[in-house]
Amino acid sequence: MNEENDSLKSLYPFLHQQGKDPQKENLSLLESVKQKSNHSIEIKQQFFQSNAQALVDAAKALALSYRNGGKLLSMGNGGSSCDATHVAVEFQHPVTAGRPSLPAFNMNNDNAFFSAVANDVGIRHVFSRQIEAHGKQHDCVIGFSTSGNSENLLAGFEKAKTMGLTTIGFAGDTGGDMKSGSWLDHCLVVETDSIHRVQEVHVACYHILWDLTHTLLADYRGLLAKENS
Numbered sequence: 001m002n003e004e005n006d007s008l009k010s011l012y013p014f015l016h017q018q019g020k021d022p023q024k025e026n027l028s029l030l031e032s033v034k035q036k037s038n039h040s041i042e043i044k045q046q047f048f049q050s051n052a053q054a055l056v057d058a059a060k061a062l063a064l065s066y067r068n069g070g071k072l073l074s075m076g077n078g079g080s081s082c083d084a085t086h087v088a089v090e091f092q093h094p095v096t097a098g099r100p101s102l103p104a105f106n107m108n109n110d111n112a113f114f115s116a117v118a119n120d121v122g123i124r125h126v127f128s129r130q131i132e133a134h135g136k137q138h139d140c141v142i143g144f145s146t147s148g149n150s151e152n153l154l155a156g157f158e159k160a161k162t163m164g165l166t167t168i169g170f171a172g173d174t175g176g177d178m179k180s181g182s183w184l185d186h187c188l189v190v191e192t193d194s195i196h197r198v199q200e201v202h203v204a205c206y207h208i209l210w211d212l213t214h215t216l217l218a219d220y221r222g223l224l225a226k227e228n229s
Contacts, residue, residue, distance in 0.1 A: 059209050071139050128156045135163050167184045
């Protein structure tokens, strides 16, 4: 029994500490908050200093897709599937008054389709099959992967390129196969191995992408109005 207790203490020492000082513990936790928030800010600043033009270029490509009657198709796995959901909602349901709803389709939504394809032919095909079924000329496919190596995203991007669709990828770390492959028109990489920091930058990116795209579309509508007046 003593050996078992000693083993538990070695694994979870914080559960067996005697006479802990609550004030010191709270100070340590506050320092942790400070360090993590500073790191998050630092990574964001580094990314946008290096990738501002790349983000503008991606927005121009997406705006062109919408101008030509296309739609947005989004994809991701795990936490990145939540980003795929979020970006699709942003475009379908604009929170800023005066900005129109734009067509966006989150390919993670259909659980029956997702599980059928994964079960029958493998998880690799869950996005490529949907792009094949729903993708049309002038559509844009956007995908999120913290590693850049998600096989089903790569297959989706590959299918999109064979169909002539625009492709935008958000990755982390070194960018993985998303960056080194030939399927992406635009690849924005958050160069850190912290998954949390990568995801935090991705959220900021697609919020800015949404805003830039609407700004470009509004400018285009303004030019058309002048030409037709």
